[in-house]
Amino acid sequence: MPQIVLVITSAEDVTANLVIEALNERQAYVARVDPADVGPELMFSAYISSHRPEWIGRLRSPSRDIALEDVGAVYYRRPSPWRFESLEKSARDFAVTEARHGLGGLLASLPNCRYVNHPANIGRADFKVAQLQVATRLGLRVPATVVSNDLDAIRKFVVDHEPVIYKSFRGAPRATDGHVAAIWTQRITPQDLDDSLSITAHLFQEEVRKTADARVTVIGRTVFASRITTPDGALDWRSGDWGELVHDQIYVPEPIKKALRAYLDHFGLVFGCFDFALEASDNGGQKSEIWTFIECNPNGQWGWLPDSNAMADAFADVLLEGWWP
Amino acid sequence: MSNDRPMQPWGLGRMTQRLPEVLPPYETTSFDPATQLTRFYDAGGAVVDMGKGTNRSFVTVTVSRGGGGDGSGGAAQVADDSENDSASD
Numbered sequence: 097m098p099q100i101v102l103v104i105t106s107a108e109d110v111t112a113n114l115v116i117e118a119l120n121e122r123q124a125y126v127a128r129v130d131p132a133d134v135g136p137e138l139m140f141s142a143y144i145s146s147h148r149p150e151w152i153g154r155l156r157s158p159s160r161d162i163a164l165e166d167v168g169a170v171y172y173r174r175p176s177p178w179r180f181e182s183l184e185k186s187a188r189d190f191a192v193t194e195a196r197h198g199l200g201g202l203l204a205s206l207p208n209c210r211y212v213n214h215p216a217n218i219g220r221a222d223f224k225v226a227q228l229q230v231a232t233r234l235g236l237r238v239p240a241t242v243v244s245n246d247l248d249a250i251r252k253f254v255v256d257h258e259p260v261i262y263k264s265f266r267g268a269p270r271a272t273d274g275h276v277a278a279i280w281t282q283r284i285t286p287q288d289l290d291d292s293l294s295i296t297a298h299l300f301q302e303e304v305r306k307t308a309d310a311r312v313t314v315i316g317r318t319v320f321a322s323r324i325t326t327p328d329g330a331l332d333w334r335s336g337d338w339g340e341l342v343h344d345q346i347y348v349p350e351p352i353k354k355a356l357r358a359y360l361d362h363f364g365l366v367f368g369c370f371d372f373a374l375e376a377s378d379n380g381g382q383k384s385e386i387w388t389f390i391e392c393n394p395n396g397q398w399g400w401l402p403d404s405n406a407m408a409d410a411f412a413d414v415l416l417e418g419w420w421p
Numbered sequence: 422m423s424n425d426r427p428m429q430p431w432g433l434g435r436m437t438q439r440l441p442e443v444l445p446p447y448e449t450t451s452f453d454p455a456t457q458l459t460r461f462y463d464a465g466g467a468v469v470d471m472g473k474g475t476n477r478s479f480v481t482v483t484v485s486r487g488g489g490g491d492g493s494g495g496a497a498q499v500a501d502d503s504e505n506d507s508a509s510d
Contacts, residue, residue, distance in 0.1 A: 103457070107450060110471040113458050120456055128457040159454030268436050275439040282435060292431040 098168025098419045102155075103128040104203060105173035111399035112173045118412035124420060127160040127167075131203065132176035134195050140164075142202050150207035169210040169415040170203070172218070174395070212366045212415055213394055221363040221394040224265055224299065228389075230362050234355040236389040239301040239373075245294045254286050257302040261331065265299060281332040304388045306373035309333055310346055313398050313407060314356050315367050316414035320403045321348045323374065343402050352387055359392065366414055369396025447471070 101124050105112040112128065119126050129138065142153030142164055153164045178192040204215050211217075220226065228238050242253040254260045264279040271277060283303060309324040323346040326333050333341060348356075352372075360368050371393075375386040398407050447461035447469045461469040 107452060107459050108445075109459070110461075113471070116457055120458075126457045128452075159452070159457070262432065262435055264432050264435075269433075271439065274442050276442050277436045277439045279432065279436050284435075290431065292428065292434070295428070295430040296432070298430075298432050 098166060098208065099125055100162050100167045101126050101169045101171060101415055102162075102167045102203075102206075103171045103173065104131065104175050105171075106130050106132070106176040109174055111397065112171070114399060114404060114408035115171055115173075115411045115415075118408040119415065122412055122416060122420070124412070124416055127155070127157070127162050129155065129157055129160075130176050131195070131199050132179050133157070134178075134199055140199060140202070151202065151205060153202075164202070164206055165208075167206050167209050168419045169212065170206065171212050171411065171415055172215050172395070210366075210415065210417075210419070212411065213368075214364060217364040218394045221365055221368070221392065224391060227392055230359055231355075231389040231392075234358050234362075236352070236355050236359075237387065238389050239304055241299065241301045243297060243299050245297055247289060247291060247293050250293055250298065250300060251286055251289055253300055254284065254289065258285075259283050259303040260300050261303045263299050263301065265297070278335070280335040283331060303331075304373040304390075305375055306388075307376045307385075308374045309390075310348075310372040310374055310387065311401065312348055312352075312356060312370040312372065313368075313396070313401065313403075314360060314370070315407060315410040316417070317357075318410045318414075319348055319353055319356070320398075320401070320407055320410075321346045322401060322403070338400060349387065363394065365394050367394070367411070369393040369398060 101119055103112055103116060103119075103126055105128065107130060116126050116128065131138070134140075137158060139156045140153065142151045144151050151164055155162050155164060178195055180188045180191045180195075183191055200215075204211075225243060228241055231238050240253075240257055242250060244250050244253075260283070261281050262284045263281045268277045268279050284300070311322050311324055313320045322343040324333055325342045325344075326336055327340050327342070328336065330336050356368070356370055359370075360366065369392065371390040373388045373390055375388065377384050377386050398404060401407065446463075448464040449462045449466075451460045451462070452458075453460060461471050463469050
C-alpha cells in the first residue's frame, strides 16, 4: 500500500517547505531527501528479479527509514548538485555518474508512483526548441525565432524582423568566486552581430510589442494566472527589483487553457510555469489581448507569486490524488 | 572579434557585469525531523520567516536553483528562474 510522499530537494529549498506544510496539514507522511547527501547520511538498497519484478528496497536518511515500494508520490523539486567534495577529480566524476545512474535512476523508476514532475520529462521539456515546436502545433502563437550559429542567417533574420531580441538558452555560466551575472533578454541590432556567433548556438526572436507579461502556472487541473507589469516597462521582468513587480489576476482564455493542458500532456508533465507576452489589440473598438507563448519552465519557481499558498495546496492535492485515503 | 581578447561565444558578451552575490536573509538552517521542514535562523539565532515578502522572493528566485533534471545542475546564484546545467556528465 502506498503511504509516503517523497520530496526530492535541497535542504535550503523554501518552496518545498510550502508544499510539505500543506502535506502535513493533510496528515500525509513525508520523507524529504536530497540525493546529493548519498553516503552515510543517505543509504539505499534496492532489489529486483524475475520473481520480484518491481523494485523493492529501502531509503534511509537520519530522520526517515522508508520502503521504496511504499512511495505513492514523488515531488521532484530542486535537489542539490552532487558533491563528493572529498574526492579527487576523476574519482569524483566516477562517483557523480554512478550516483546519477544508480540512485538518480532508481528514484526516477519507483513502481506505481506519481511524479510531479518526472525528472526525465522535465529534461525533455526543458529544451526551448522543443517547447516552441509543441506550442505551434497546439495552435499557440509564438514569436518568429531563429536558432543558429550562422552569422549570415542571423543577420538576415534580424534585418527582416527588427526589433529583435537575443535570449540565452540556459543563462549565464556558474561563477565560483562570490560573483553573479545574468544574460537578460535584450534587444539587439545588426551592428551588434559578429563572427563569434559561429562558436555556439544562439537564439533570436522577433520582439513582441508587449504591454505586460502573463505567468500561467498549471498544477494538475488547476490554473493560476497573473499579469505581471514592471514600473519601468522592462523587456525582461526578471532584471529588476522583484519587490516592485505588479501582479494582477488575469483571465486565461479557454482555448489557451486547453492548449496548455495538451502541452503538459504531450511532455507527460503535471505542472508547468508558462510565460506569455500580452499585446493590446483593438478590433473595431473591441479591446482584447493577444497571447504569445514565450516558454514553459517544467520545474519553474512559483513561491514568489501572490497565489503561492493556494499553489502549495494544489501541489499537495495533486500529489495525493487517487491513492491517499 | 578583436584579437587582443580571448575568443568567447557571442552570447557571453551579452552578459551583465559580475556583481557580488546577495547574501541570503538567513545565517544557519536546521532540519525538523518530525515535520521534514527546514528552519532558517539569523546570526543571532532568531527564526527567519522565509515565507515573508522579500525573504520569500529572495530564496525562490535567487538561490534555490540547484538541480537539473538529474540533480547535476548548477546552483549559481542568479535572479533567473531557469536552471543552468553546466555540470552534467
